[in-house]
Amino acid sequence: MRKLCEYLIVVGGVRLLLALPRPIALRLGEGLGRLAFALYRPRRAVALRNLALAFPEWPAPERQRVAAASFAHLGRMVAEVCHFPRLAHAGLRGIVSYEGLEHYLAARARGRGVILMTGHFGAWELSAFAHARNGHPSTVVVRALANRRVDTLVNRLRGLSGNRLIERKQALRKLLAGLRQGESVAALIDQNVAAREGVFVEFFGRPACTTPGLAALARLSGAPVLPTFLVTDRATDTYRLIFEPEVELARTGDPEADDRTNTARFIGVLEAYVRKEPELYFWAHRRWKTRPAGEPPIY
Numbered sequence: 001m002r003k004l005c006e007y008l009i010v011v012g013g014v015r016l017l018l019a020l021p022r023p024i025a026l027r028l029g030e031g032l033g034r035l036a037f038a039l040y041r042p043r044r045a046v047a048l049r050n051l052a053l054a055f056p057e058w059p060a061p062e063r064q065r066v067a068a069a070s071f072a073h074l075g076r077m078v079a080e081v082c083h084f085p086r087l088a089h090a091g092l093r094g095i096v097s098y099e100g101l102e103h104y105l106a107a108r109a110r111g112r113g114v115i116l117m118t119g120h121f122g123a124w125e126l127s128a129f130a131h132a133r134n135g136h137p138s139t140v141v142v143r144a145l146a147n148r149r150v151d152t153l154v155n156r157l158r159g160l161s162g163n164r165l166i167e168r169k170q171a172l173r174k175l176l177a178g179l180r181q182g183e184s185v186a187a188l189i190d191q192n193v194a195a196r197e198g199v200f201v202e203f204f205g206r207p208a209c210t211t212p213g214l215a216a217l218a219r220l221s222g223a224p225v226l227p228t229f230l231v232t233d234r235a236t237d238t239y240r241l242i243f244e245p246e247v248e249l250a251r252t253g254d255p256e257a258d259d260r261t262n263t264a265r266f267i268g269v270l271e272a273y274v275r276k277e278p279e280l281y282f283w284a285h286r287r288w289k290t291r292p293a294g295e296p297p298i299y
Contacts, residue, residue, distance in 0.1 A: 034071060104243045116128070142166070
C-alpha cells in the first residue's frame with residue numbers, strides 16, 4: 001500500500017509540473033526541493049555531514065547554504081524530467097548548448113564506441129536526454145528504483161529521448177557488445193558501492209568506494225572515456241553540455257591496478273567540477289558509507 005501511495009503521489013506531481021509552463025515548473029521544483037531540505041531531516045543531515053567532510057574549512061552557515069541550494073537544484077531537475085514529454089516534442093534549441101562537442105565527434109569517428117562518464121552533478125538526467133534528442137542516442141546505465149511502479153514511470157520518461165536503458169547489474173556484456181558496434185554508453189560513476197564491488201579512490205581527500213566497472217569497460221573495449229557534464233545557468237534556465245577531452249588511461253598490463261588508477265582519474269575530473277560549483281552536486285547521498293577495513297562509520 002505504501003508503494004502504491006508513493007506512485008500515486010509521483011504521478012500527481014508529474015502531471016502538475018508538466019501542466020505548468022516550464023519556468024514556473026522549475027521555480028516550483030526548486031521550492032519543493034528547499035521544502036524537502038527543511039522537512040527531511042535524515043537526508044539534510046547526510047548533506048551537511050558530506051559538506052563538512054568535503055569542505056572542513058567552510059563555516060557552518062556556508063555549508064547550510066550550499067546544502068539547501070543542492071536540494072533546490074535537485075527539485076529543479078525533477079521538474080525538468082517531468083517536462084521530458086514537452087522537450088521531446090518541441091526540442092531543446094535555446095535550452096541546451098554544446099561545449100567541446102568536437103571531442104565527442106572525434107572519439108566517435110574512431111569506431112570503437114564512446115564511454116560518457118558523468119556523476120550526480122548538474123542536470124545529469126537531462127544530459128543524456130538532450131544529447132539523444134540532438135541526434136546522438138546512447139545506451140544509458142541506470143540503477144533500479146526501489147518502487148518498481150515509480151521506476152517504470154521514470155524510465156518511460158527517460159525513454160522519450162531515444163536512449164536505450166539498461167540496468168547496472170545486467171550491463172557489462174551488453175555494453176561491450178554495443179561499444180564494439182560503435183555505440184555510445186553513458187554512466188554515472190559516483191555512487192557508493194559495497195566493498196566487494198568497488199575500489200577505494202580519493203574523493204575530496206577521503207577514500208570512497210567506487211565501482212571500477214567503467215574502467216574495466218574501457219580496458220576491455222578500447223573505447224575512449226569522455227567526462228560529460230550538463231552545467232546549469234539558473235539565471236536563464238539554460239544549460240551547457242560539456243564534453244571534456246578523453247581521459248588518458250593507464251595501460252600497464254596489470255588489469256586490477258589499471259582499473260583502480262583509471263577510476264581515480266575519473267573521480268578526480270568529477271571532483272574538480274564539484275569544487276567549482278558545489279551547489280550543483282547531490283550531497284544527500286551517503287558517498288562515504290562503505291569504509292576501508294578497520295575504519296569507523298562516517299554516518
